[in-house]
Amino acid sequence: MKRIGIMVVAAFIGGAAAIGGYKLLEPKGGDALSFQEQQNVLFASNPKVASTGAVDFVEAAASVSPAVVHIKTSYTGNSSNQRGGSPFDMFEDFFGGGGRGMQRAPRAASGSGVILTPDGYIVTNNHVVDKADKIEVILSDRRKVSAKVIGKDPNTDLALIKVEATNLPVVKMGNSDNVQIGEWVLAVGFPLDLQTTVTAGIISAKARSIGILGRSQQQPTEEEYEEYQRTGKMPTNNSIESYIQTDAAINPGNSGGALVNANGELIGINAAIASQTGTNVGYGFAIPVNLAKKILDDFRKYGAVKRGYIGVTFAALDADEAEKLKIDDITGLYVTDVVPGSGAEAAGLRKGDIIKKVGGATIYDSPDLQEKIGRMSPGDKVQLTYLRDGQLKNTNVTLKGENSVASTLKPAVAKNTNKATIDKLGASFAPASAQLKTRYRVQNGVVVTGIEQGKLFDSWEIPKGVLITSINGKPVNSSKDVEDALPATRNGMTRISGVGPEGAFTFNIN
Incomplete structure (x- = not known):
């Protein structure tokens, strides 16, 4: 008993020292320290133990569950920007849609989040909160509090939200670089609108790309096209997919929840599953926490990601x-x-x-x-x-x-050495840059840089900025290619294929 009493006192003193250190080092506003630096203070007294040897998940589940929250979002009934029937389109795209197709935006949906700091910073998925009119967080003590978005990034499917609360439980961040295939992990979240749920499995693979983020961004929005027409600048697909794959059961509602090792350390943010039915069949995917740390720090400092490029x-x-x-x-x-x-x-x-x-x-x-x-x-x-x-x-x-x-893309797209206008089509073209072709996942193409009123492109309402990939079945990469392809008609019909804001298209023009 005496030994147990000494351990309890030591634990109490260590915890008090960590909290006191956090309060001492926490700057005004809590923004100067990175999330990792704050974690180092909060968990200064915790011993480091290899999680691969742990087989009892009771302590890990007990330490993590209070800091995983239920996120509920609501949407206006006429939200035209919502892509489909729920904020889990990311899941449904990978499932094959579940037969629901494109529907009106939902009035309400839910997901999960992980508390990172005692003063209310919470990480979740971008697709959980994107375009939501109202975000509510239900804490482990059943309090319901409103949240605001600090930053979100579709390229990693991460978002940082903030609630006005204090002394909240926190999940300890781990090191996703140290994760090993075969290691035991827990997934914690609110699947299928259930209360806190913990499932166990192993790490099945690392650095897994499933193509889901690139697919969701393959077509630019109308706003991006308008920006392109003004500036010649078309954003490229900058999605980053390097998921941790696990067979721990993850279902819709787990999005934004915690993937933790057997020591209760956060190693990933649950994001997607692979299934033909819409429910778990053993393939879940989480964003590595080491990638998330940088993204989340950028959100808090700048409100957006400051991303570096090799080029x-x-x-x-x-x-x-x-x-x-x-x-x-x-x-x-x-x-x-x-x-x-x-x-x-x-x-x-x-x-x-x-x-x-x-x-x-x-x-x-x-x-x-x-x-x-x-x-x-x-x-x-x-x-x-x-x-x-x-x-x-x-x-x-x-x-x-x-x-x-x-800024280097504009000359590559807009530059056109001859600026030839094709009389029959009433349009001018410029070679598409490698970045633009990569964005559309095509091997060739020319950009429509000008339209003449009253001529064919104008009458068919083909806008500036679209990418023409072939004419009469012949790939085109320049104005000369367009000119050479035009005579190869069948029955006097000109066939034009390309890609635009609404996806791929083909026109047959007499």
């Missing part, structure tokens, strides 16, 4: 891709293009180089690169190891911000 487009190598490119290497990232004015260009990278390592870590697939760069900011330097002419070389690349990189 290359690339193809992940495997046996099939290597055969297509006529090269011997089957691992690494093959550089297909280097953005003019980017850090990659300044560092001497060229088309045809094969990126083998980033910061000394071997790169096997695109998620390996994207997650590591996703944790960095503009101005940071990263060492790349690449293969050129059979020799490994090292270079340091200074990452540039989105505006710096995007």
Whole structure:
């Protein structure tokens, strides 16, 4: 009994010291310390134990559950911006839609969130709170409090929200780099509108890309098209997918909840599942917490993500891709293009180089690169190891911000050496940049840069800014290609294919 009493007193003193240290070091407003620095103070007295050896989940579940909250969102009945029948379109896209199709926006929906600080910062998924008119958080003590969005990012599907409350329970952040395949994990959240639910499983895979974020952003919005028409700047697909895969049961409603190791340390934010039925079949995906830390700190500091870019487009190598490119290497990232004015260009990278390592870590697939760069900011330097002419070389690349990189896209898209107007169509065209083609996932195309009133494109209401990929079945990459393809009609019919704000299209014009 005496020993137990001493342990209780020691634990009390350690906890009091941690809370006192947090209060002492917490700056006014709580914004100067990063989330990780605050965590270091909050959990200063906690011993570090390898989670792979733990088999009893009782303590982990008890420590995490109070800090995982239920998020309820509401929407206006006429919200035209909502993509489908629920904020879980991310799930439904991967399921195959569950047969519901496109519906009017929901009046209410729910998800999960994880409390990061005692003063009410909560991480969740972007798709849980995106376009919500009202966000309510139900705490573990059953209090219902309103939340506001601090920042959200569709490229990682992360969001940071804030409630006005104090002395809230907090989940300890772990290190997702140390996660091992086969390690036991718990998923904690509010699936299917149930109360707090804990499920167990193992880590099935790491650095998994499932294509769900890229698919949801494949087509730009009308606002992006309007911006393109004004400035010539078209955003690229900057989604980062490097999920932790688990067979712990995750269902709709778990979105934004915690994936923790057996020590109760947060290693991921649950985001999606793979299923044909809409419920768990053993494939769940979580955003690594090490990526989330940087994104969340940016939200709190700037309200948005300050993302750094290398400035290359690339193809992940495997046996099939290597055969297509006529090269011997089957691992690494093959550089297909280097953005003019980017850090990659300044560092001497060229088309045809094969990126083998980033910061000394071997790169096997695109998620390996994207997650590591996703944790960095503009101005940071990263060492790349690449293969050129059979020799490994090292270079340091200074990452540039989105505006710096995007500013190079305008000349690539808008520049048109001959600015030829095709009389029959009443339109002018410019070669599409590599970045724009990557955004649309097409191999070729020209951008419509001008429309003549009263002519065919005008009468068919084909707008400026759309991408024309082929004419009469022939791929087009320049105004000359358009001119050469026009005579190849069938029965006097001109067939024009492309992609625009509403998706792919084909017109048959007499």
